[in-house]
Amino acid sequence: MAHKPKVLMLGWEFPPILNGGLGVASYGLTKALSKLVDITLILPITDPNFWVENIEMIGLNNFDIENIKINSTTQRYEFLEHIQIEKIAANLLPYQVADKVLFESTFSTSELHPLKEKLREELEVFKTNDLYDGALGQRVYNFSKMACILAFKKDFDIIHAHDWMTLVAAMEIKSATQKPMVAHIHSLEIDRNGVESYGNWISQIEKTAMEMADMVVAVSQYTANLIKEVYKIPAHKVYAVHNAIDQVPVFRSESSLPEKVVMFLGRVTGQKGPELFMDVATKVLEYIPNVRFVMAGTGNKLKEMIEMGAYKDLGNRFHFTGFLSPEKVRYLLSISDVYVMPSVSEPFGLTALEAAQFGVPCVISNQSGVAEVLTSALKADYWDVDKMSENIISILKYKGLRDQLVKDAYADLAKVSWEKSAAEVYNLYLHHIAEEEEEVLFIG
Amino acid sequence: MLLMISICFYFQVHQPYRINEFTFFNIGKNKSYINDALNEEIINKVSQSCYLPANELMINLSLKYPNKFKIAYSFSGIAIEQMEKYAPDTLASFKTLMLNPNIEILGETYYHSLSSIYIPEEFERQAKLHSKKVKEIFKQTPTTFRNTELIYSNNTAPLVHNIGFNTIITESVGRILKGKNENRIYNDSNKHTNLMLRNYNLSDDIGFRFSDKNSKEYPLTAKKFIHKLSKIKDAECINICLDYETFGEHHKKENKIFGFLENTLEEIMNSTDFELATPKVVTSLYKPTDVYDVKEYISWADTERDLSAWLGNSMQHEAMKKIYELREKVFAKNNKELIDLWAKLTTSDHFYYMSTKTNSDGMVHKYFSPYNTPYDAYVYYMNIISDFEIKLKNI
Numbered sequence: 087m088a089h090k091p092k093v094l095m096l097g098w099e100f101p102p103i104l105n106g107g108l109g110v111a112s113y114g115l116t117k118a119l120s121k122l123v124d125i126t127l128i129l130p131i132t133d134p135n136f137w138v139e140n141i142e143m144i145g146l147n148n149f150d151i152e153n154i155k156i157n158s159t160t161q162r163y164e165f166l167e168h169i170q171i172e173k174i175a176a177n178l179l180p181y182q183v184a185d186k187v188l189f190e191s192t193f194s195t196s197e198l199h200p201l202k203e204k205l206r207e208e209l210e211v212f213k214t215n216d217l218y219d220g221a222l223g224q225r226v227y228n229f230s231k232m233a234c235i236l237a238f239k240k241d242f243d244i245i246h247a248h249d250w251m252t253l254v255a256a257m258e259i260k261s262a263t264q265k266p267m268v269a270h271i272h273s274l275e276i277d278r279n280g281v282e283s284y285g286n287w288i289s290q291i292e293k294t295a296m297e298m299a300d301m302v303v304a305v306s307q308y309t310a311n312l313i314k315e316v317y318k319i320p321a322h323k324v325y326a327v328h329n330a331i332d333q334v335p336v337f338r339s340e341s342s343l344p345e346k347v348v349m350f351l352g353r354v355t356g357q358k359g360p361e362l363f364m365d366v367a368t369k370v371l372e373y374i375p376n377v378r379f380v381m382a383g384t385g386n387k388l389k390e391m392i393e394m395g396a397y398k399d400l401g402n403r404f405h406f407t408g409f410l411s412p413e414k415v416r417y418l419l420s421i422s423d424v425y426v427m428p429s430v431s432e433p434f435g436l437t438a439l440e441a442a443q444f445g446v447p448c449v450i451s452n453q454s455g456v457a458e459v460l461t462s463a464l465k466a467d468y469w470d471v472d473k474m475s476e477n478i479i480s481i482l483k484y485k486g487l488r489d490q491l492v493k494d495a496y497a498d499l500a501k502v503s504w505e506k507s508a509a510e511v512y513n514l515y516l517h518h519i520a521e522e523e524e525e526v527l528f529i530g
Numbered sequence: 531m532l533l534m535i536s537i538c539f540y541f542q543v544h545q546p547y548r549i550n551e552f553t554f555f556n557i558g559k560n561k562s563y564i565n566d567a568l569n570e571e572i573i574n575k576v577s578q579s580c581y582l583p584a585n586e587l588m589i590n591l592s593l594k595y596p597n598k599f600k601i602a603y604s605f606s607g608i609a610i611e612q613m614e615k616y617a618p619d620t621l622a623s624f625k626t627l628m629l630n631p632n633i634e635i636l637g638e639t640y641y642h643s644l645s646s647i648y649i650p651e652e653f654e655r656q657a658k659l660h661s662k663k664v665k666e667i668f669k670q671t672p673t674t675f676r677n678t679e680l681i682y683s684n685n686t687a688p689l690v691h692n693i694g695f696n697t698i699i700t701e702s703v704g705r706i707l708k709g710k711n712e713n714r715i716y717n718d719s720n721k722h723t724n725l726m727l728r729n730y731n732l733s734d735d736i737g738f739r740f741s742d743k744n745s746k747e748y749p750l751t752a753k754k755f756i757h758k759l760s761k762i763k764d765a766e767c768i769n770i771c772l773d774y775e776t777f778g779e780h781h782k783k784e785n786k787i788f789g790f791l792e793n794t795l796e797e798i799m800n801s802t803d804f805e806l807a808t809p810k811v812v813t814s815l816y817k818p819t820d821v822y823d824v825k826e827y828i829s830w831a832d833t834e835r836d837l838s839a840w841l842g843n844s845m846q847h848e849a850m851k852k853i854y855e856l857r858e859k860v861f862a863k864n865n866k867e868l869i870d871l872w873a874k875l876t877t878s879d880h881f882y883y884m885s886t887k888t889n890s891d892g893m894v895h896k897y898f899s900p901y902n903t904p905y906d907a908y909v910y911y912m913n914i915i916s917d918f919e920i921k922l923k924n925i
Binding site: 373462464472475476479480483484485486487489490491493494497 | 553554555843844845846847848849886888905908909912913
């Protein structure tokens, strides 16, 4: 192909709105990719103060419907023809906390010709700071519609969509334009809500989209394997491209605590294994009393965890911080002695790379993608409280091990970069485009 | 008449006492340190794949060429012990082979340790213990010494000389030879001891590259190997030093490694240019004319051929320091079993498993290691040391 590939990128979380790894990874990858391809990035929300060079960013919260000319006679398609969901259940939660009714509605498959007035109304759902509140379903639906309309106005070679919230849009655009589609999977429904959630409507969106996609990019081999084994997506189109991390200035701080600090950082939800962290803390404290355990983050399990901590009488050795700003997170890392990520299923686990950057030895679960990158982290199966505890104790007890882990982690970090990951994605694009052109030639 | 070029084959037989996966929670609970089941399994596996078939081959050659068949072996004391315990048939087969008086057995440290670089008295103790064991089992007293993995520096020679050895085998290292011929006999820097240098190129042709399909010589045959020998200029003795496990274990019999070994040895014995010789023979034929001046430690391990295989990272340094620091306390207890247990923990392999090298050497470390990661190897070892310290207090 003569020109730089043009990519229509569909994102959900993006700075400054960050909820978890999705936004960080979408940003890191997109920024690095923008040096190799032309990108139009459609997001539910953009901040006028946050723009990335060389990327055309369109935020639906700031979007002016008057600029769009809807040509419904030549480019008609049946919206949402690929998703046969009549009623969407409540309480099937994607990334965020429970206790909120998500979306209850009936999709109509006959709705054509969206009118401007209606569209304007529909754009209202993007005027929010919480992408995951009760209107999530509506937001996903409206995002898909708007993205399709915008897609007709853009010239592009490839559709690249990040996670299920944008995959609906990607499918619609693909079926309307026949352009190749990349489904980029940062997290699966079965990671967030357990394998038993497989079959629910979100997982169905994921499956349908991945079946339809020309390429599926997973953030780890771990996730790629789940996609192949659980979602039964043909292996030949599933690729693993690891996440990376931008170098940030790191520092160590003088801790005011005489004890060693072992930290957990992440959403306090079942997926992240907070109960396991508490079990591990209980076990470690039996043997080494001069340690403090810190659980940083918030989520639907926080209340339960606080109660459990009190029940186990860990009060003075186990601390909850609630939500922490990035600055506070960095401070906590700078006084920590061990970082623990006991996730039940972690597609990647960017926070472990952040901890490694801060020179904090990591103990992570084998059920995580970052384990493939951080060869120097000590690992255990998430359910193996003994091994997890042992790993923590060993780091606290043996300086030789601690020093070596930190040193080896720097070597691991030196091997990953967003540039490298972007280059891998870029090669996948080229490879696919070349294949398509070959096919065309062959048929022609 | 011109002397024929001596080809000196020396085979290393060593098996460490691999330790248990000793977790923090095992400390102070009287769990045993040594993984008997695993050690028994490995020595029996290696007996079947290597020791027994290789010995049979050697015994046959020994009978066929009673005067010409001259090779050397070195056994770590703990390998002999394990054969006594777990593989008596294997030991019997070695004993049969050693009935040939032309086979020389070398001296080394009983526990295959790095004691020479830490505590001279301990080194002397382990070397003497080893000679005693060899004498007891094989009725020979070693006069040629090979330190653990050919570790050597100018400091090593007097230690070895003081306990009655007159020859040391060590590694030929380019940065020290600086173009000098490795296939000759050298003096140590004090000119008391003969030094024989391992020809690493030819040794690695067999040891590392025999099964490597990307190697230039693949498939290596006896003819090609003899041809390479004949290309060497001004050689007095060419020393091929290999792990005995090279034959049948590191390289499987399906790769025709035994055929290669047999043909090579036979071709040498039938040749008019070469003859098999042992270090004892070689040092009676040739005298050193130059010094091999080794200011920093060398060894046959890894690409660096220094101590980095055992002392390349902070875990290895800490673990090594810890075990030698305990010596005084251990000996103060005057308890034979305790001393033996401690000494088993000085074996170099424990530290080798802790290596974090990631290159092709790293792959070799991983191949030998019974543990998942170098961190595991370190943690189990350090937990054992912690347990051992408690034991010391309580005795």
